[in-house]
Amino acid sequence: MAMSERVLGIDLGTTYSACGVWEDGHARLIENAYGDTLTPSVVGVDGDGTLLVGKPAKERLVSHPESTVAFFKRAMGTEHEIDLGKRRRFTSVELSAMVLRSLKEDAERALGQEIKHAVVSVPAYFNEAQRQATRDAGQIAGLSVNRLINEPTAAAIAHGLAVGAEQRFIVLDLGGGTFDVSILEFFDGVLEVHASAGDSALGGEDFNAAILKHFLEAHDIDPADLAPTEQQVLYARVETAKRKMRRDRSPEIELRRGDTEYRTTLDDEFIKAAAAPLLVRLRAPIERALSDAATAPSDIDEVILVGGSTRLAVFRSLVTSLFRKIPRADTDPDLTVARGAVLQAGLAARDEALEDVVLTDVCPFSLGVGVQSPDWPRVRELMFSPILERNCTVPASRLEQFWTVEDNQDKIDLGVYQGESRWVSKNLFLGSLTVPVPKAPAGQESVSVRFSYDVNGLLEVDVKADTTGVQRSKTIENRAGSLSQLEKDKSAKRLAGLKVLPWERAEIRALTARADRIYGSLLGARREYLGQAMSRFQAILERQDPKQIERESKAFSELLDSLDVDIWS
Amino acid sequence: MKDCWEVLGISSDSDERTIKRAYSGLLKKTRPEDDPAGFEQLHAAYKAARQHARWMREDDELESGEVHMSLPEMAVNEAEESHEVPHAELSEPSSLVAPITELTSTQRATIEALMERLEEMRSVPMSLGLIPAWEFILSHPGNVDDSFRLALGQRVLDFVVEVEATAQRQGKAGSPLHTELMARLNMVFLWTYHHYEYDWPDGDINGLVARMSESPRPTTAVKPLGGHFVERLSEPNFDDPNRPSREIKTNWEDLALKAVGGFYVFGLLVSQCS
Numbered sequence: 001m002a003m004s005e006r007v008l009g010i011d012l013g014t015t016y017s018a019c020g021v022w023e024d025g026h027a028r029l030i031e032n033a034y035g036d037t038l039t040p041s042v043v044g045v046d047g048d049g050t051l052l053v054g055k056p057a058k059e060r061l062v063s064h065p066e067s068t069v070a071f072f073k074r075a076m077g078t079e080h081e082i083d084l085g086k087r088r089r090f091t092s093v094e095l096s097a098m099v100l101r102s103l104k105e106d107a108e109r110a111l112g113q114e115i116k117h118a119v120v121s122v123p124a125y126f127n128e129a130q131r132q133a134t135r136d137a138g139q140i141a142g143l144s145v146n147r148l149i150n151e152p153t154a155a156a157i158a159h160g161l162a163v164g165a166e167q168r169f170i171v172l173d174l175g176g177g178t179f180d181v182s183i184l185e186f187f188d189g190v191l192e193v194h195a196s197a198g199d200s201a202l203g204g205e206d207f208n209a210a211i212l213k214h215f216l217e218a219h220d221i222d223p224a225d226l227a228p229t230e231q232q233v234l235y236a237r238v239e240t241a242k243r244k245m246r247r248d249r250s251p252e253i254e255l256r257r258g259d260t261e262y263r264t265t266l267d268d269e270f271i272k273a274a275a276a277p278l279l280v281r282l283r284a285p286i287e288r289a290l291s292d293a294a295t296a297p298s299d300i301d302e303v304i305l306v307g308g309s310t311r312l313a314v315f316r317s318l319v320t321s322l323f324r325k326i327p328r329a330d331t332d333p334d335l336t337v338a339r340g341a342v343l344q345a346g347l348a349a350r351d352e353a354l355e356d357v358v359l360t361d362v363c364p365f366s367l368g369v370g371v372q373s374p375d376w377p378r379v380r381e382l383m384f385s386p387i388l389e390r391n392c393t394v395p396a397s398r399l400e401q402f403w404t405v406e407d408n409q410d411k412i413d414l415g416v417y418q419g420e421s422r423w424v425s426k427n428l429f430l431g432s433l434t435v436p437v438p439k440a441p442a443g444q445e446s447v448s449v450r451f452s453y454d455v456n457g458l459l460e461v462d463v464k465a466d467t468t469g470v471q472r473s474k475t476i477e478n479r480a481g482s483l484s485q486l487e488k489d490k491s492a493k494r495l496a497g498l499k500v501l502p503w504e505r506a507e508i509r510a511l512t513a514r515a516d517r518i519y520g521s522l523l524g525a526r527r528e529y530l531g532q533a534m535s536r537f538q539a540i541l542e543r544q545d546p547k548q549i550e551r552e553s554k555a556f557s558e559l560l561d562s563l564d565v566d567i568w569s
Numbered sequence: 570m571k572d573c574w575e576v577l578g579i580s581s582d583s584d585e586r587t588i589k590r591a592y593s594g595l596l597k598k599t600r601p602e603d604d605p606a607g608f609e610q611l612h613a614a615y616k617a618a619r620q621h622a623r624w625m626r627e628d629d630e631l632e633s634g635e636v637h638m639s640l641p642e643m644a645v646n647e648a649e650e651s652h653e654v655p656h657a658e659l660s661e662p663s664s665l666v667a668p669i670t671e672l673t674s675t676q677r678a679t680i681e682a683l684m685e686r687l688e689e690m691r692s693v694p695m696s697l698g699l700i701p702a703w704e705f706i707l708s709h710p711g712n713v714d715d716s717f718r719l720a721l722g723q724r725v726l727d728f729v730v731e732v733e734a735t736a737q738r739q740g741k742a743g744s745p746l747h748t749e750l751m752a753r754l755n756m757v758f759l760w761t762y763h764h765y766e767y768d769w770p771d772g773d774i775n776g777l778v779a780r781m782s783e784s785p786r787p788t789t790a791v792k793p794l795g796g797h798f799v800e801r802l803s804e805p806n807f808d809d810p811n812r813p814s815r816e817i818k819t820n821w822e823d824l825a826l827k828a829v830g831g832f833y834v835f836g837l838l839v840s841q842c843s
Contacts, residue, residue, distance in 0.1 A: 166589075188593035276710035280718070280757050287762040318713070358596050360612065393612050395605035421783055455602050 007146060007349050008107050008118040009342030011154070011335075012096060012134065014073040014203060015176030015308075017041050018338035019103040019118075021111065022346030027158075027339045032106045033506040038334060039103060043095045044068035045084045051495075052513070053102040056506065059513035062232045063520050069095060071205060074177050077130035093133045094491050097140035101495070104143055118143040119345040121337050123178040124150040124196035124364045127428055128418055128476065131457050140492045146348050147456060151175070152182035153193055153361055154340025155306040157347075158331060168194075168299055170289070172319060172327070173306040173337070174282075177203040181285045183293040183300075189357050194293035195391040196364040197285040204242075204309030207275050211238050211266065214274030215253055219262040230257070233521055241266045246311055271314050279318055286322065292391045303327040306336045363453050366390040370415040370424035372405045382424045384417055387451040397452035401466070404446070408439040412447050416461055416476060430459065430476045437465045508541065511553055511560070518563055526563060533559055573621075576614035585626075588618045670716045679711055680721050687728055697732065698745035700753060707757055722758030726765050729754070733777045744776070751780035 009027070010019045016038040020029040029037045034055050044057035045067050052060065052068075060068045067085040072092040075082070081089040100118075107115055122134050131148055138145040149157075152171040159169070166187040173180040180198040184191060212235055216223050226234070237253050244251035250267045264270065272279070290297065303319060305327045310316070319327050331339065347357065366389050370382035387400050404412065413434050419427025437445040450462040459476040515534050522530060533556065540552045574581045577591040592615040599607040672680075683706060696702045706725060711717045729746055736744045755761055761782045 187589050190589075190593045190596055272713055273710050276713050277708040277757075280712045283759060284756045287759055291762060321715075358593075358600055360596075360601055393616075395601055395609060397605070397609060422779070426783075452605075454605065 005117065005349070006111060006113065006115055007345040008104065008115050008143070009338065009340075009345035010100065010103055010118050010120045011151070011338035011341050012073070012099065012120055012122075012137075013041055013175060013337070014071055014178065015041060015205070016334065017099050017103060018335060019107055020338055020342040021107065022342055022349065027342040027346075029335065029338060029342070030103070030107045030110050032102070034510060037338075039099065039106075040070070041073065041096075041099050042068060042070040043072070043084075043090075043098050045088055046509075051098060052509065053098050056510040056513045059510060059517045062229065062236055063513070063516045065228050065232055071177060072096065074201070077127065077133040093137045094140065094495060096134070096137035097491065097495060100137055100141035100143060104141060116142070116144060117146050119147045119149055119341050119348055120145050121151045121154045121341045122148050123173075123175075123200060124152050124180045124182060124198055126200070127365065128430055128457065128459070129428070136488055139488050140495060142492070147344065149341055149344045150180075150182070150193075150196060150361060150364070151178075151337050151340075152180045152196060152306065153184070153191075153359070154338075154344060155304060155336045156182065156184045156186075156193075156340070157191060157343045157357075157359065158336045158340040159302075159304050159328075167301040168295065169302040169304055170286075170300050170323070171304045171306060172286070172310065174309040174315060175203050175307040176205050176309070177201070179203060179282060179285060181289040183289050183295055191357060191359045192393075193359075193361045194295065195289045196362055197289040197292065198364070199281060199285050202278060202281055204307070206278055207271070207309060207312070208235060208238050208242065210275045210278055211242065211253075211271065214270070215255075215262075215264055218264060219255075221255075221257075221262070229520065230255075238266075242312070245313065268314050271312065275314070279314065282315075282318065283322075297323050300325070306333050308334050360393050361455065362391045363388060363394050363396065363457075364390060365418050366420055367416070367418050367430075367451055367453065367459060369400075369402070369449060370417060371402060382415070384419065384422055384424045384427055387449065388453055390420065394457075395452065395454045397450060399448055399450045401446050401448050403443045404437060404440070405442055407442050409437065409442065409445070410439050411436045412445075412463075412465075414447070414449060414461075414463060416459070416474075431461075431474055433461060433463050433472045433474050435463045435465050435470060435472050436468075438467060508549070508553060511557060512537075514560055515556070518560055522563065530559075530563055571614075573614035573617040576611060577618055579618075581621075582625075583618070583622065585619060585622045588615065588622055592618075672716055672720055676711065676714070676717050676720075679709075680717070680724060683709065683721065684724050684728070687725070691732070694745055698747055698750065700750055703750065703754070707753060712757060718758065719763070722760065722763075723765055725754065725758060726760055729777065730774075733774075737773065746777065746780065748780040748783050751777065752783045755781040 006021050008019050008021060011017060018029060018037050018039065020027050022028070031037055032039050032054060036055070039054040040058040042054065042057040042061060044052040044060050044064065046052055046060070046064075057068055058070070061070055069082050069084060069090075072082060072095040075092040076096065078092070081091050082095065083089050100120075104115055104118075118138055120134055120138060122131055126134070134148060135145045152173050155171050155173060156169065159171075168183070168185045171180070171182045171184065173182075178198060178200050179202040180196065182196045183194045185194060186192075213223070215234070215238070216226075223231070234253075234255050237255070241251040241253045245266065250265045253264050253266055255262045300323055303323050303325050305316075305319070310327075310333050316327060344359070347359065366384075366386040368384055368386035368388070371385045373383045385400070385402075387398050388396055402412065402414070411434050413432060415424060415432045416430045417424050417427040418430055421427050435447055437447065446466045448464045448466055450464075452460040452462070454460075460473065461476065462471065462473045464471045512534075515530065515537070519527060519530050519534065537552060537556045540548060574583075577583075577588065577595065579587055579591045583591070592611070595611055596608075599611050601608040601612075686705060690696045690702060700707075706721070709721070712721065729751070733744050733746055736746075758765075761778070
């Protein structure tokens with residue numbers, strides 16, 4: 001690959017996203033229009049139909065919940081659509097594409113060249129459909145996704161390359177929406193993933209939701225009585241308080257309703273009581289990863305924490321007591337995955353400095369076919385017969401033989417599934433193949449089935465009837481939730497049709513969105529005061545004098561700082 | 570067909586360090602993305618060699634008496650004979666449990682109170698199959714403490730075993746302890762990962778064990794914040810609570826039950842594909 005072909009490394013997160021490129025032997029993270037390396041994964045559409053991505057959209061989450069959306073990564077790979085008002089409906093693939101496009105544009109601006117390729121991180125536990133949806137999002141955004149990299153693996157790359165010593169470590173990644181566990185070993189320039197496990201619906205947002213619920217219970221408030229805006233204001237305060245815990249041991253959460261003021265001090269005890277079920281749930285994936293990797297806790301040399309939520313003191317003390325080791329956190333846990341994705345992008349482009357490291361990853365779930373068990377002919381339901389077991393190193397390819405179950409059966413139907421249940425009905429259906437076989441007594445005719453799973457997570461299934469040699473092959477890609485080329489083109493066109501905020505005006509828009517949000521949270525004289533300042537600022541904007549706007553926006557921003565009691569991040 | 574030592578180009582008595590070095594050298598020339606078939610062969614050889622070296626080392630340690638077996642010898646031998654899966658290995662119990670400390674009197678009282686509440690549920694058999702009815706156990710804040718969780722887990726295990734046995738004795742078509750419930754309980758108490766003991770009355774434990782070792786359905790995803798949903802998220806149909814439990818059979822390759830006198834201890838066999 002020529003040097004001019006830059007590959008963008010992207011962490012497409014549930015709450016935040018970040019990107020960067022490999023440059024002069026370093027991972028260079030890209031700043032967005034607001035000078036931040038973290039772009040909130042929030043998308044909105046404003047009154048005049050302009051698309052907002054990142055910071056300005058996040059500011060509007062509280063003031064305009066009906067036309068703003070966050071956490072859509074959790075709906076990845078499902079077909080449901082999210083309504084942003086005025087019959088503008090988007091799937092999570094399209095929303096993710098908007099975030100990716102925004103990152104791509106930031107990078108192109110910073111590097112002064114077009115970028116067409118990317119390495120995108122996904123939770124290790126993402127299934128086939130979710131992985132495909134991520135690729136589709138890239139394509140809609142105009143990025144061909146060279147490789148998907150598992151988030152914990154990316155985190156480990158960021159650490160493993162930096163450390164260099166031979167060791168075995170566990171990566172615990174508690175992000176906004178997912179919890180991932182991976183066990184890796186680094187030696188002689190080889191980074192080997194031994195096992196990955198996770199909980200795809202357990203993250204920092206669940207801690208926020210649990211704290212919020214506990215707060216409402218403690219004050220005997222019925223959540224149904226809260227207006228949507230009140231709920232989101234409270235949610236934002238919970239998050240702010242949680243973040244503040246890093247510096248201030250006991251920040252307060254407050255809610256004012258009518259004349260009553262509710263106050264609670266957020267400390268470790270409160271979180272423990274609120275989030276006990278979540279803390280307990282953290283253990284199962286850890287146990288499974290250790291067990292799959294045949295590793296005892298005492299074999300682990302380092303515990304690496306990734307994701308903003310791992311800053312929680314209760315999480316750290318739990319981990320410390322489990323492994324009896326102080327976890328490492330020498331890189332910013334919010335940026336570790338992005339850094340790893342950039343390193344992988346450099347690896348993919350075979351940049352000199354990275355030449356020496358080879359990564360081997362695992363397939364975190366089992367893949368197999370549905371079979372009728374000969375031992376239990378009465379059981380009508382098909383059993384799952386795994387061909388590639390979870391946590392086997394990829395690329396992997398394995399051959400299995402299956403026989404007919406009925407006399408004079410003239411074809412064998414093979415359903416391909418992903419999952420860990422022994423019943424196919426509880427696993428994810430990926431596709432099916434049918435092969436004709438000669439009529440014969442039951443159990444005489446057979447087919448050979450080969451599963452090949454490559455480094456990019458593509459599954460190829462080859463079936464051959466053993467006596468006739470008739471073959472059928474299928475690459476599993478027509479999964480639920482994945483898009484055809486036509487649909488992708490259509491989506492891309494639709495997104496291209498949306499008005500995008502010009503880069504120069506982005507900062508101003510974030511400022512006004514922030515003012516709107518603060519305006520909604522204030523009362524009385526302060527509210528009126530801010531209202532006047534907003535009208536004044538609007539008038540200045542309309543005069544379109546760049547110098548004056550620059551000067552006034554600085555003053556306006558300072559005014560907002562002074563009024564903003566809850567700095568939300 | 571070359572054996573693993575020929576593939577790696579080292580002698581069959583090589584130690585783990587030598588194996589790793591040989592593997593890494595060859596891997597640089599046989600990258601997984603460039604030569605999948607070559608890589609698969611190399612990786613299989615590497616895993617087999619490492620496994621062999623590990624066994625050799627463990628044997629040496631056993632001979633020199635450095636390792637104390639945690640289970641009676643008979644039990645270990647039986648377990649090893651019962652699994653014939655190639656490449657499987659019997660791992661040391663991978664326990665994350667902190668040293669058990671004496672429970673405080675408050676904790677003991679809490680456990681008694683919880684068990685009492687659970688016993689009350691038996692008078693309304695319907696309620697035993699409802700997950701929300703178990704929330705007071707599943708979500709109890711005390712579970713964050715290892716000693717508490719283990720003690721409670723032991724009592725709850727005794728309870729579910731007893732309920733299952735009763736259902737079997739009465740010849741009921743289905744046990745109220747359906748898969749999703751057992752999987753959820755196992756997520757909290759990690760019965761299939763840790764070593765718990767229980768006294769099994771008469772009957773068949775396989776169904777119960779199989780149900781607890783199922784992967785639980787992912788809990789409902791929190792809906793995106795903001796916006797409005799146009800469609801409902803469709804959830805996979807997990808398990809029919811009325812399914813006859815007797816038809817669920819344990820997969821013996823996945824799970825080894827080690828017999829120790831009249832007791833059983835759960836252990837997990839780790840089968841690897843290589």
